[in-house]
Amino acid sequence: MATTYYDHDADLSLIQARKVAIIGYGSQGHAHALNLKDSGVDVKVGLAANSKSIAKAQKAGLAVTTVADAARWADVVMILTPDQTQARLYAEEIGPNLSAGKLLLFAHGFNIHFKTIVPAKHLDVGLAAPKGPGHRVREVFVEGGGIPGLIAVGQDATGKAHALTLSYLKGIGCTRAGVLETTFKEETETDLFGEQAVLCGGVSALIKAGYETLVEAGYQPESAYFEVLHELKLIVDLIYRGGLAYMRYSISDTAEWGDYISGPRVINEESRKAMKQLLKEIQDGSFAKRFLADQNSGRKEFLAFREAEAKHPVEIVGKRLRAAMPFLDPVTVEEVAKTR
Numbered sequence: 001m002a003t004t005y006y007d008h009d010a011d012l013s014l015i016q017a018r019k020v021a022i023i024g025y026g027s028q029g030h031a032h033a034l035n036l037k038d039s040g041v042d043v044k045v046g047l048a049a050n051s052k053s054i055a056k057a058q059k060a061g062l063a064v065t066t067v068a069d070a071a072r073w074a075d076v077v078m079i080l081t082p083d084q085t086q087a088r089l090y091a092e093e094i095g096p097n098l099s100a101g102k103l104l105l106f107a108h109g110f111n112i113h114f115k116t117i118v119p120a121k122h123l124d125v126g127l128a129a130p131k132g133p134g135h136r137v138r139e140v141f142v143e144g145g146g147i148p149g150l151i152a153v154g155q156d157a158t159g160k161a162h163a164l165t166l167s168y169l170k171g172i173g174c175t176r177a178g179v180l181e182t183t184f185k186e187e188t189e190t191d192l193f194g195e196q197a198v199l200c201g202g203v204s205a206l207i208k209a210g211y212e213t214l215v216e217a218g219y220q221p222e223s224a225y226f227e228v229l230h231e232l233k234l235i236v237d238l239i240y241r242g243g244l245a246y247m248r249y250s251i252s253d254t255a256e257w258g259d260y261i262s263g264p265r266v267i268n269e270e271s272r273k274a275m276k277q278l279l280k281e282i283q284d285g286s287f288a289k290r291f292l293a294d295q296n297s298g299r300k301e302f303l304a305f306r307e308a309e310a311k312h313p314v315e316i317v318g319k320r321l322r323a324a325m326p327f328l329d330p331v332t333v334e335e336v337a338k339t340r
Contacts, residue, residue, distance in 0.1 A: 103125075104126070145173070207232070
């Protein structure tokens with residue numbers, strides 16, 4: 001069983017005695033910065049001079065400076081920019097400004113594990129990874145709870161990296177829910193696999209396949225949307241609260257019987273073979289290589305995928321149906337993009 005840490009295992013005063021730089025102010029960045037500030041930590045946000053997030057961070061009461069100055073000023077530097085931007089940012093603005101004994105933190109192990117960032121030996125390197133999106137890290141913290149997290153130490157130059165990383169995780173609320181001990185390798189590979197095989201890639205493909213199957217059989221697109229996408233949240237919420245058993249307890253006997261006899265026909269041995277191949281490509285670095293090659297050459301493949309998926313009928317029908325249900329607080333990508 002994994003070692004798990006809670007509030008009583010972490011000393012908040014350790015991070016309160018340090019100056020912390022949060023590099024980036026997106027989903028995770030805003031949550032970490034504000035939670036730490038509320039926990040009594042001296043925080044500065046490091047952003048590019050032309051960043052649209054400067055005004056938002058300042059409006060939230062946070063001090064903002066350049067990435068280089070933030071790295072130079074801080075004792076602890078957390079990098080929360082997109083994976084594909086971190087290596088360049090580290091080489092040009094962060095690494096040169098980190099003196100011996102500072103703690104370099106990541107919320108995802110991608111760049112350390114795949115060695116696109118290789119920190120100097122005189123630095124501590126840690127992983128402080130909430131297992132949830134940034135807006136929930138902030139919302140749950142404000143409500144008095146916390147999002148579970150992961151901790152790992154990749155480099156311990158001072159002998160104090162683990163205690164300080166755990167203190168940081170307490171500062172953002174993760175020890176309220178539990179922080180699991182892991183490694184950079186395990187976090188990176190399981191995170192990428194979970195996203196691709198189940199949480200994003202698997203679920204998205206399953207929804208589209210189910211929708212297409214019903215529509216091609218002559219059923220109304222709206223009925224198909226509600227059956228394979230809208231109701232998914234109801235099922236996931238049950239699983240989130242009580243696991244698969246609670247979900248099955250809560251649904252009809254017909255649905256439970258269908259779960260048992262039909263699920264293995266959809267997710268079958270061929271699906272498992274595909275999952276194993278996905279994991280192999282993550283482990284050997286070929287996924288990371290393809291991703292970074294595309295990101296560093298104009299993101300042509302990435303943007304083509306995004307454009308094609310936005311045109312899928314389930315997206316078009318869903319946008320219209322959600323607009324008629326304002327109580328869902330529906331959003332569109334276009335609306336969100338304008339605020340960033």
